[in-house]
Amino acid sequence: MSLLTRLAFRVEVLKRIIAVVQRIAKNNLALREDCEKLYVENNGIFLQLIEMIAEFDPIMEEHLRRVHFQERDIHYTYLGPKIQNELIQMLTAEVRSLIVAKTKHAKYFTVILDCTPDASHEEQMSLVIRCADDSENAIVVEEFWIGFLKVNETSGLGLFIELKNILSNLELAIDIIRGQGYDNGSNMKGKHKGVQNRLLEINPKAFYTPCGCHSLNLTLCDMIMYKVLRSSHYHNTRWESYVESVKPIKDQTSKIRDALIDLTNTSYDSKIKSEAERLTPFELENFEFLTGMIIWYKLLYEINIVDKFLQSEKMDIDVAIGQLKGLISFLQEFRESRFDQALVEAEHIASEMGIKPIFREKHIIRRKRQFDDINSEKLLRHSLPGEAKRAIDVLNYLKTMDGCYPNFYIAYRVLLTIPVTVASAERSFFQIEVV
Structure with a gap:
């Protein structure tokens, strides 16, 4: 040969x-x-x-x-393993080069960061870049995972230095960043020494948005711990877990009460017996508990849907705002009108259990909250096709207008780069296997 x-x-x-x-x-x-x-x-x-x-x-x-x-x-x-690793490194370099080229073409981009210790307990930071890719006929919002960054110093300064270094290596200018998204850690979001502030000092246009899912979870966790689950030993977890935990209690309250009574009469374990005796009269046979259980199941069900929706890597901030506004509207409507529906359902369960539908303490508080277009904006609104409902639809329409609305085109590109969550960075820790 x-x-x-x-x-x-x-x-x-x-x-x-x-x-x-x-x-x-x-x-x-x-x-x-x-x-x-x-x-x-x-x-x-x-x-x-x-x-x-x-x-x-x-x-x-x-x-x-x-x-x-x-x-x-x-x-x-x-x-052999050597050639496998070399091929992986070459493919990585090629993919990263294509990502950088797309990001430069898009011009404006967002950085999304998340940190976690690896198997050797060394801190590593995952970097994701988000941009509105208009290199093809249809504009697409993309989130690209760049890689893991080894972090020697976990302070805001240390993390920011690593971010600056990787952006410099990729030849991406820090002054064209238009958004930054992190979790709620003080070293990330800190207003004085966090990555957020250090980046804003260099680039005031790098709009910071806290992770929507983290913020939603923290808010609802506080509500849960303060109100309904204050006596339970729940841990912070996914909302789907909360929903799945509450649902069987709601659907089988009477049977659970009977089981606890049986434990009270038959158990030889004093701790189990004492806990069963406490739960039966003070929780399951408490109409306030039954009503709260119904309310929280309905609330958590809606919250879980929004939480899952927000984690999509294709999520736009305008859609996220719409989802959160919808959730707020649902909560307001529930407080104003659906509370009576929850009472009816709780009364039905109480009737099955032989419990009087009476609150031991009534705390019903009703509060009410109240929540110049320029000529070019009016013109744009009138010219938009009816199917252009989302920001990405408007941007795709603007692209076809051959520069008629240059400022709006830039504004919508920037809008779509702003991150909603850090879900993509979090997922990278679970999706990347060690080769």
Whole structure:
């Protein structure tokens, strides 16, 4: 076989190996396991896929035959961990280069950061960049994961220095950042020494938005701990868990009460018996508890829907605001009119349990809250097509107008770069497998 033929053959082999590495990485799977030899057990997904391809592909079949018989002209198998890591690094560099090119084309972008300790208890920071990509016909809001940054100093200054360094390495100008999104940690959101403030000192246009999901969770956790669950041992968790915890109690209150009474009469464990005796009269046979349980299930159900919606990486801040306004409207409406519906449902449960539907203490507080277009804006409103309901729809329409509304085009691009949550950065800690 001539040198040229051998080179062409190796190129074809590498194409297949690169395709395998790409597919494994796309599915967040580990390449290797205990063994790194062909045709043995536990040799990992990478080698197993190579073996499978060889069953149908003559080029890979010939390559594995040469590797297996260790022919003299095979100096490099391209199947070991070193080449796998090199390919991953090359693919990473290429993908990152494409992301940077898209970000530069979009011009304005947002940084989203989140931190967590790794397996060795060293702090690592995940960086996500959000921008409105208008390089194609239709504008798309994208959130790109850039990578993990090793953090030696977890103060606001230390985190900010790492952010500046990576942006400098990517050749992304810090002065065109238009948004920053972090969780509610003081080193991130701190108004004096946090990353937020340090970035604002350099770029006052880097609008900070606290994570919507974190803020929603913290607010509702405070409400829960203060009001309904003040005597329970709940831990901060996802709202779906709260909903799933309350639902069986709501649906089977009478049966749970009967089970607790049975425990009171039969248990030999004094602690269990005492807890059962306390829960029965003071909680399950308390009409205020029953009413609160019904109310919180309905509230948590709606909150969980909004919380899940906000975590979408395609979420725009205008849609997020609409969702939160809708949730606020629901809460206001519930307070004004749906409370009576909850009372009826609680009375039904109380009737089944033989409990008088009477509050031991009545605390019903009713409060009411009250919540120049320029000519070009009026003109734009009248010219917008009826299907343009969201900010991304308006931006796509503006793109077709050939620069008629340049300021609005910029404003909507900036609007869509502003992050709603740090969910994308958080997900990166769970989706990236160690290779």
